[in-house]
Amino acid sequence: MPLMKPNIRWNASLLKSQKLACTLRIRRCVGEKSGRRLSLMRPEISVLMSVYNGERYLSEAVESILRQTFSDFEYIIFDDGSTDRSWDILTKYAGQDQRIRLFRNATNLGLTKTLNKGLTLARGTYIARQDADDISxxxxxxxxxxxxxxxxxxxxxxxxxxxxxxxxxxxxxDMPPHDPLMLRWLLLFWNPIKHSTVLWRRELVTSRVGHYNPSFVYAQDYDLWVRMAEHLSIATLPLVLVTMRWHDEAISVANITPQDAFGIQIIRHQLRRYFPHTYFTEQEVTQLRCIPQQKDGYHSTYLWQLTSSQLEQAGRLYFQLWKQFRKVEGVSKNDPQRWVLLHHKIEQDLVALLRYCKHRKWLRSGARLIRLYLQSSPQRAGSFGAMLLRRFWSSVPRSECV
Known part of the structure; x- marks a missing residue:
């Protein structure tokens, strides 16, 4: 099956300004002269990649960067103590393209510390990330x-x-939402932003947020995005521009349990913004993550482990969080498009939970979830509330509706 191609018409719409188009053409020409760049010029992008025993897919990953149509970049690559042929592969490419700046850690430092070393070496206006098994x-x-x-x-x-x-x-x-506030909401439960897809302003982020947190062995990207979102604006291009492999050796697959442990720390930190005087246990956070629909398998895997009473408790916290989120972030009817967008997401999650409750024959729990939502969002008790109650309670015995 062929890979999805980016929508070039969208790119054309971005380049309406003749000044911007001219600037981009000049920058591309600077980087395209035989793969060389002038040492005294600051590259537009610093691409960071850390490699540990990644020989299997490494060549494809490196070549996908070297073949970028926008060529004004430096490619900072660290071999993080590999014991396979990764170093030999990297030295071959470094000898062919002077944009590559190749380094080797004496011992395996791990992704977080290695990326922070790369950030201190970076000179570009922007930072881009690339993993050794992904394709840009x-x-x-x-x-x-x-x-x-x-x-x-x-x-x-x-x-x-x-x-x-x-x-x-x-x-x-997997397409993250384009709306920045929707991204903020999803970051409360999991990481919707993939590491190999990002590009950020180096000096702005360094001055306002800093680098990766060295105490996070895993989920270091999730932590960084959350800290960025607290102080800066983040966005998503509605285009598929990266191909990622789902295989047993991938960090996100091989380290699911440690990733979850660090993820819970990050979620707990975010909850303090909305509930400054409440402490949430690991169990409460784990149960809360089961409520929103997710695409990474977490929802279906952990949801089945909850009892009906635990599901109701998690639903209560979810809708309380939604109410506080609207208050703290200033979500109101004065911004009708965003108001409808966010409520639509909450209602999608609720409908999915009601289907699950019917499947488990937890009809009373489903009815209580409806009440909890309408209590948190009474303004939605009109047409949507009536429709939801009709559809759900039409199959609920009267004895269960008490």
Missing amino acids: LSERFAQQVAYMEAHPSVALVSTGVQYIHEHASQQWV
């Missing part, structure tokens, strides 16, 4: 730089992802 489509940097220059208030931009399973022909797309 050739227009990725051109699209992202164009977006950032057209939106100077945005600190970070990510893209959609196409996943490929290593043992099957199955492919699927």
Whole structure:
């Protein structure tokens, strides 16, 4: 199955300004002269990649960066103590393209510390990330730089992802929401921004947020996005510009349990913004994460472990959080498009939970979830509330509606 290609018409709409188009053409020409860059010129992008025993997919990953149509970048690559052929592969490419700055850790430092070393060496206006088993489509940097220059208030931009399973022909797309406030809401439960898709303003983020938290061995990207979102604006391009492999050796697959442990710390930190005087246990946070629909399997895996009373408790916290989120972030009917967008997401989650309750024959729990939602959002008790009650309670025995 062919990979999804970026929508070039969207790129054209970004380049309406003749000045911007001219600037981008000049920058591309600077980087395209035989793969060389002038040492005294600051590159537009610093691409960071850490490699640990990644020989299997490494060549494809490196070549996907070197073939970018936007070529004004430096490519900072660390071999993090590999014991396979990764170093030999990297030295071959470094000898062919002077944009590559190759380093080797004496011992394995891990992803977080290695990326922080790369950030201290970076000189670019922007930072881009690339993992050793992912593929960036050739227009990725051109699209992202164009977006950032057209939106100077945005600190970070990510893209959609196409996943490929290593043992099957199955492919699927994950597209984070474009709305910044919707991203803030989803970050309360999991990380919707994939590490290999980001491009951010180096000096702005360093001065306002800093680097990766060295205490986070896993989920270091999730922690950084959350801290960015608290102080800066982040966005998503509605394009698939990165292909990611889903295989057993991938960090997100091989370390699901440690990732969850660090993720719970990050969620607990965020909850303090909305409930400053409440302490949430690990169990409460784990149960809360089961409520919103997710695409990474967490929802279905952990939801089945809850009892009906635990589901109701998690639902109560979810709708309380939704009420506080609207209050703290200033979500109101004065912004009708965003108001409807966010409520639509909450109601999607609620409908999915009601289907689950019917499947488990937890009809009373389903009825209570409806009440909890309408109590948190009484303004939605009109047509949506009536429709929901009719559809759900039509199959609920009267004895269960008490």
